[in-house]
Amino acid sequence: MKIVTQVKLIPKADQAAALRSTLRTVNEAANWVSGVAFERSVPREYELRKHTYAELKAQGLGAQAAQHVIKKTRDAYTTLKANIKAGNLGKPASKRRRKAESKPIVFRPEAAQPYDDRCLSWQYDQQTVSIWTTAGRLRGVRFACSPDALRMLREHRKGESDLIERDGAFYLIAVCDIPEPEVYEPAGFVGVDLGIVNIATASTGYRAAGRGLNRHRKRQLDLRKKLQAKGTKSAKRLLKKPSRKEARHTANVNHIISKTIVTTAERTGSGIALEDLTGIRSRVRLRKDQRTSLHSWSFHQLGQYIEYKAKRAGVPLVYVDPAYTSQQCSECGHIDRKNRVDQATFACRSCGALMHADDNASHNIGRMAKTVWTAGRESRVPAIP
CATH class of the missing domain: 3.30.420 (Nucleotidyltransferase; domain 5)
Structure with missing residues (x-):
């Protein structure tokens, strides 16, 4: 089963500025990709990549960062479509549903940005991370978490992690894949x-x-x-x-x-x-x-x-x-x-x-x-x- 573990980053002043600038840049790029997806009604990630990947690279984003921006945008539209289909945004004539369908999805400047193992590496013994930013690779960025969370990361972390900013502080939300025990036969x-x-x-x-x-x-x-x-x-x-x-x-x-x-x-x-x-x-x-x-x-x-x-x-x-x-x-x-x-x-x-x-x-x-x-x-x- 997959659960998430949150750790708080403790960056220096210049590192914090680089992380903040990175989030602003990738979310501005995601808003541009969202506009393209809305205009062209691009249904699949592969087609959206053909229309946007070269431009994102020209804007200075790394290959992996550009891929994650495109995927994040496509996932947002997939979620919107699922919510509409499930009726979570009301009936077809409802004001809320019309508003959601009439304009592109917008990402907040501090919205989460996914990182994979090529863009982010963990040093558990030192409790630091090495992370990609638009200003270059930041090494030795400290993080803080509980001993249980650190053990969870060390033993079970797998897949992507999300960088978010909340109230001026930066957090990494990591996915941990934990083996599920066998379900027993209940007595009642x-x-x-x-x-x-x-x-x-x-x-x-x-x-x-x-x-x-x-x-x-x-x-x-x-x-x-x-x-x-x-x-x-x-x-x-x-x-x-x-x-x-x-x-x-x-x-x-x-x-x-x-x-x-x-x-x-x-x-x-x-x-x-x-x-x-x-x-x-x-x-x-x-x-x-x-x-x-x-x-x-x-x-x-x-x-x-x-x-x-x-x-x-x-x-x-x-x-x-x-x-x-x-x-x-x-x-x-x-x-x-x-x-x-x-x-x-x-x-x-x-x-x-x-x-x-x-x-x-x-x-x-x-x-x-x-x-x-x-x-x-x-x-x-x-x-x-």
Whole structure:
């Protein structure tokens, strides 16, 4: 499996200037390539290379850098096409989709630039890198990371690394290819119900309340409103910091929750069952005052964290259809919309079972996972001689 490891570069003043100039140059070049791809409707990387490679070389880019600029641009259009096909940008007549289709893709001056082993080499013992720039090859650029990250890089780094600039600091995001352990046969499944009031509720009894995270989001939202109303240059500059702070805080919370769930499943020899919530934001209709909470809900990120942690531990993971999981009684199977009394209370109208609504849903998800796992695994019937 592939995971990414981030390290922070600690360049000298002249090295930092060279790295910054390089990112500006390659992203300006990527914007020019993007314009060519949009004008000519070039569908494939090879054809785009015929129209742009010679000009990029004439602009002073190295052969590998030019190739990466072209590939980065082509990948961006591939991603845009996939998002349009999946409906992530709305219906054909929607304003967002028309805007995305009507102009070339634009790259930020500090956007990531990929490097392969010809343009970037690592010296793990010295904790330095040698990296290509438009000013020439920079050698001995120091980097900082945790001991675990350094061991991960030394043992498993493979493929490309991305150079990015964030808040004036430079980072390398390296791809590590880790062997996946064999997935074991689960004794049962831990059902996980994802929500906003309670971020995650597991059928084991574990519940991650969202009260603290939601309070943090509200504080950041109120701060953004004040800064937007002020409208000064300093206010706009400060607007960037709360968003990144909120994203880091949310990611940290999701890492803690996902680690707890995966560790519990691994210790008990169980699998993990999650709801397939694809497209839920477009399906659900809410009042205007509830939309911010829905669109701030980071269920996809939490699901990704659980998925990759489960893969690293060899824990089986399945996705189930979330339909009626909140209306069906986990005791008798009776489905009724009125079973869900309120957000927190579930009272079955058939058997009288009374429990927390999220606990009930998590038990339903865990039970459904057994059926999905049995249907999806390979047949164990002996072959006919």
